Amino acid sequence: MSDSQAISTAVANLYNTYPFPPEPLLDEPPPGYNWRWNWLAAYNFCTGRKPARQKIRILDAGCGTGVGTEYLVHLNPEAIVVAIDLSAGALEVAKQRCQRSQAYRVEFHHLSLYDVEQLAGEFDLINCVGVLHHLPDPIAGIRALAKKLAPGGLMHIFVYGELGRWEIRLMQQAIALLQGEKRGDYRDGVQVGRKIFASLPENNRLVKREKERWSLENQRDECFADMYLHPQEIDYNIETLFELIDASGLEFIGFSNPAFWDLHRLLGKAPELMKRAENLSDRQRYRLIELLDPQVSHYEFFLGRPPIAKADWSEDKALLTAIPELSPCIDGFPSQCVFNYDYQIVHLSASDLDFLKKCNGQLTVADILKNVPLDLNQVRKFLQQQLILLTPAQLHPS
Ligand SMILES: C[S@@+](CC[C@H](N)C(=O)[O-])C[C@H]1O[C@@H](n2cnc3c(N)ncnc32)[C@H](O)[C@@H]1O
Numbered sequence: 001m002s003d004s005q006a007i008s009t010a011v012a013n014l015y016n017t018y019p020f021p022p023e024p025l026l027d028e029p030p031p032g033y034n035w036r037w038n039w040l041a042a043y044n045f046c047t048g049r050k051p052a053r054q055k056i057r058i059l060d061a062g063c064g065t066g067v068g069t070e071y072l073v074h075l076n077p078e079a080i081v082v083a084i085d086l087s088a089g090a091l092e093v094a095k096q097r098c099q100r101s102q103a104y105r106v107e108f109h110h111l112s113l114y115d116v117e118q119l120a121g122e123f124d125l126i127n128c129v130g131v132l133h134h135l136p137d138p139i140a141g142i143r144a145l146a147k148k149l150a151p152g153g154l155m156h157i158f159v160y161g162e163l164g165r166w167e168i169r170l171m172q173q174a175i176a177l178l179q180g181e182k183r184g185d186y187r188d189g190v191q192v193g194r195k196i197f198a199s200l201p202e203n204n205r206l207v208k209r210e211k212e213r214w215s216l217e218n219q220r221d222e223c224f225a226d227m228y229l230h231p232q233e234i235d236y237n238i239e240t241l242f243e244l245i246d247a248s249g250l251e252f253i254g255f256s257n258p259a260f261w262d263l264h265r266l267l268g269k270a271p272e273l274m275k276r277a278e279n280l281s282d283r284q285r286y287r288l289i290e291l292l293d294p295q296v297s298h299y300e301f302f303l304g305r306p307p308i309a310k311a312d313w314s315e316d317k318a319l320l321t322a323i324p325e326l327s328p329c330i331d332g333f334p335s336q337c338v339f340n341y342d343y344q345i346v347h348l349s350a351s352d353l354d355f356l357k358k359c360n361g362q363l364t365v366a367d368i369l370k371n372v373p374l375d376l377n378q379v380r381k382f383l384q385q386q387l388i389l390l391t392p393a394q395l396h397p398s
Pocket residue numbers: 008011012015020021061062063064065066067068084085086087090111112113114128129130131134135226
């Protein structure tokens with residue numbers, strides 16, 4: 001067996017023992033949403049406009065127990081979803097999960113990311129969350145996925161960051177030392193790990209980090225094992241992350257947690273430093289942000305295969321003739337206090353609410369503004385807040 005095969009076997013064993021994530025199975029669609037799994041919201045975030053098609057093909061690459069897969073099916077009612085994973089145990093749970101909540105538009109394959117070319121056709125959206133960093137060769141993995149991404153398609157990726165996982169890596173090594181020959185026995189590893197935490201002094205750095213950041217989720221052995229016993233983990237920093245992204249041959253569209261990557265929240269009180277930062281490239285600015293805020297334990301972002309048609313709403317005419325509709329990812333509507341796609345509270349004026357109520361996918365922005373006293377910049381703000389999706393005039397069927 002090659003090293004790479006041995007690692008894949010060890011990874012599959014981990015998830016066969018502790019299928020992840022361990023969320024309970026429900027007899028109905030899961031509550032709420034994650035906008036990154038909603039094609040309309042994700043596409044709008046990446047391009048500033050509504051996608052032309054909703055009959056799309058989605059690949060959940062490394063689906064685990066299918067928590068994301070189930071959302072992908074329910075949140076995209078016209079999509080066909082394909083889900084693959086290396087662990088037969090995790091796949092079994094994923095199938096049951098989808099069956100129970102009637103997420104039927106999905107097929108599962110026991111397949112490695114490396115072999116994804118065996119699947120027929122291309123995909124418009126590829127979701128690969130928490131997987132690439134567990135491959136012995138993540139570059140081969142991302143390249144294999146990139147080949148299956150359709151032109152104009154989007155890929156959402158989540159990989160670990162080294163700065164915020166420093167204590168985790170130390171604990172992983174400590175457990176491995178104490179396990180010795182028993183390494184690979186994941187139940188033994190959980191016991192050893194829990195005993196270490198119970199024995200360390202309260203003010204110990206590893207204990208403090210575990211308590212303040214991770215302990216809630218780590219009550220479940222599946223999560224504890226996923227964090228502290230992983231046989232294969234590669235953590236990234238901004239520089240190595242962009243090596244991975246560049247190797248994919250795809251376009252980097254942006255982080256899907258943009259608030260974290262805003263330098264203003266760190267240096268906003270020092271305009272002279274903000275001015276200096278204007279000379280930095282995007283990548284240098286991201287690096288600066290993570291150096292100044294090293295809690296970053298993961299990177300989540302969208303890549304795309306060109307051509308990605310990005311909308312430009314700076315011209316009034318284009319905006320006035322566009323057709324707006326409400327984003328599917330807002331909660332509490334209609335009310336003057338709603339949650340946006342990211343579950344942030346947005347307060348709406350009476351006119352804001354009036355405008356949004358008229359966003360029925362038929363009227364243009366100009367039509368609505370005839371009866372609602374708002375200016376175009378407020379409409380642009382709705383876009384920024386992802387409260388509306390816009391279809392450019394020339395693409396609208398009517
Ligand atoms: C941390 S779990 C993430 C599960 C899911 N994507 C989620 O976010 O809920 C990682 C999953 O990746 C799978 N995996 C690891 N290496 C893989 C590979 N080479 N091909 C396919 N799946 C793989 C594991 O079996 C495991 O189920």
